[in-house]
Amino acid sequence: MPLRPLLFAAAILAFFAAPQLLPEFYLFQICLIAGTALAVLGLVVVTGLAGQISLAQSAFVALGGYGASILAASWGVPLWAGIPVVAVVVAGLGFLLGQMTLRVAGHYLALATLAVTAIVQLALIHWEALTGGAAGMAVPPFEIMGRALTSGRELYYVIVPVTALFILTAQNLIASRFGRALTAIRQSETAAEAMGLDVLRYKAAAFAASAFLGAVAGGLLAPLSTYLDPAQYGITYAIYFLAIAVVGGMTSPTGAVIGSAVFVLLPNYLQAFQSYLGLVFALLLLGFIVLRPNGLSSLPWLRQAGALLHRTTGPKP
Amino acid sequence: MTEALLRIENVSVRFGGLVALDSVTLEVAPGSIQAVIGPNGAGKSTLLNVITGLYTASGGSILFRGERIDGRTPHAITRRGIARTFQNTELFGEMTALENVMISLDRFYAYGGVTAAWQGRHYRQIETSARDEARELLALVGLAGDENEAAATLPFGKQRRLEIARALATRPGLLLLDEPAAGLRAAEIDALNRILLDLRAQRQISILVIDHVMPLVMAISDRIAVLNFGRKIAEGTPDAVRRSPDVIAAYLGEKAAHAVGS
Structure with missing residues (x-):
């Protein structure tokens, strides 16, 4: 297929052209979209594919952001090294949380994961010595090879490739036996178990993956915002991620990017509605659940575009 | 006699005060098609679910190829060579x-x-x-x-x-079928029979089938066990079971009585 390398070349070209052509404001927005999409990608795996509803994504993003920042501020570990280390630790926490799905499912799982978000937020507020408490903490700059990346224009070269790498990897894993197994578990845990799948291990692995992606996202978004405020990492943020996943398409990695773009860019065009933004997002979420439960990525023309990018079989809607 | 592929020994299953299976003993010989029949609520599905690890036996033991499998998780049991289908398709x-x-x-x-x-x-x-x-x-x-x-x-x-x-x-070495003929037309049941007999002949798979559709069970089974209220009340060749007075009373009798009553 000659189209694939062509599209790939176009993407590379666009990637290097954007910083030359766009002002800082838009580059900052692109970084925000990419970082958010990475967190939402975690939900695509655990909730979209494996069918395990999670409101803990806010907690994982917070742990990634705070963890990497604390490592940098207190121990001088640069962010580029701290983020992956913290992400692996948070993934371990996600795996343990996943063990809970042995006993808890559905609405109760939503509540239990919500509790995780609440607990992490409380810990951030009360562990003042480490986190700066309710006042928050400043994020050390992202330094790489002696250069501090401070603007959106600079962080762009880190956040966008990392997100692209994870999106493509996720897409391939979804098309493989791993994606099949998670999809099967979503549709019938009983049957999946009876066909020899270790359902609990898969669900725990899905939680670990969502925690890992959330932590990386949090770690990358932290230097972009330069300041961490514990008030941000609450229940609203957890629902924000879930809403993006629904609007983009619960089972689609590219949907995570599309949904994030909508939720990051829309406020720019709704300046007049600023105080009603929550309402706009709520209506958007409700509208999608009722009218297009498979999200924007299920729009026919977008699916065709997605199929072009895929070698073997695309993920099922 | 060769060693049984599957051996269920005095297995009981209780749900609170209800005894779903009461000290049932049953064997599946290698290469055989074994049927378990019985009226609704006799414990047939419970038997299948306890073999595959969905339910835990409150007493007794289950051996597959000479190894204890009771107490293991469903996926571990499947990996040992026991596969199943579901009554209401899953x-x-x-x-x-x-x-x-x-x-x-x-x-x-x-x-x-x-x-x-x-x-x-x-x-x-x-x-x-x-x-x-x-x-x-x-x-x-x-x-x-x-x-x-x-x-x-x-x-x-x-x-x-x-x-x-x-x-x-x-x-699998053993295939468990949970009412495979329920809801099928006569022609479909014939086709299913042929598939199951071919499986045994060509793939050396033993089959344990539970059902209350008589044509399937009678046509293909080597042995039939009859459950009623969680107990095994008879076992033998299809002909012997068909003639057993206990079975007629408990199973066919009840069905006939039901038909008259409705």
Whole structure:
């Protein structure tokens, strides 16, 4: 297929052209979209594919952001090294949380994961010595090879490739036996178990993956915002991620990017509605659940575009 | 006498005060088709669920190939060689027929996360082999033309056969069938009979079938055990069971009485 390398070349070209052509404001927005999409990608795996509803994504993003920042501020570990280390630790926490799905499912799982978000937020507020408490903490700059990346224009070269790498990897894993197994578990845990799948291990692995992606996202978004405020990492943020996943398409990695773009860019065009933004997002979420439960990525023309990018079989809607 | 493939020994299952299975002993000989029949609520499905690890036995033991399997998780039991179908079909509805079968096969065509992420030639070779075996199994149950249909959109008779293909893909030594003929027409039951007899002949798979549709059970079973209120009340060849006065009273008698009453 000659189209694939062509599209790939176009993407590379666009990637290097954007910083030359766009002002800082838009580059900052692109970084925000990419970082958010990475967190939402975690939900695509655990909730979209494996069918395990999670409101803990806010907690994982917070742990990634705070963890990497604390490592940098207190121990001088640069962010580029701290983020992956913290992400692996948070993934371990996600795996343990996943063990809970042995006993808890559905609405109760939503509540239990919500509790995780609440607990992490409380810990951030009360562990003042480490986190700066309710006042928050400043994020050390992202330094790489002696250069501090401070603007959106600079962080762009880190956040966008990392997100692209994870999106493509996720897409391939979804098309493989791993994606099949998670999809099967979503549709019938009983049957999946009876066909020899270790359902609990898969669900725990899905939680670990969502925690890992959330932590990386949090770690990358932290230097972009330069300041961490514990008030941000609450229940609203957890629902924000879930809403993006629904609007983009619960089972689609590219949907995570599309949904994030909508939720990051829309406020720019709704300046007049600023105080009603929550309402706009709520209506958007409700509208999608009722009218297009498979999200924007299920729009026919977008699916065709997605199929072009895929070698073997695309993920099922 | 050769050692039994599956040996259920004095197995009891209690749900609170209800005794669903009361000290049942049953054997499946290698290469045989064993049936368990009984009226509704006799404990047939409970028996299947306790063998496959969905329920825990409150007493007794279950041995498969001489090894204890009671107390193990369902997936561990499947991996030891016991596959099952479900009474009300438990297919992965949104997935295609082919994918349904591949779920069971993937274990035998394993590759790591890096291989899956890279999707190179090695990956494509393994996936192709898995796909080929899945196609063979679909053809075996007469679903050759339906591989890309979503399981939920298949007609009921085909869903039943897809369940069998999916169970076979776990490469079992023993296949447990939970009322495979329920809701099927006479012609479909005949086709199912042929598939099951072929399986035993060609793949050396033993079968334990529970059902209350007599034509299937009578036509293919080597031995039939009869359950009533959680107890085994009779066992023997189809002819012997058909003539047993206990069975007529408990099973056929009750059914006849029910027919008169309604």
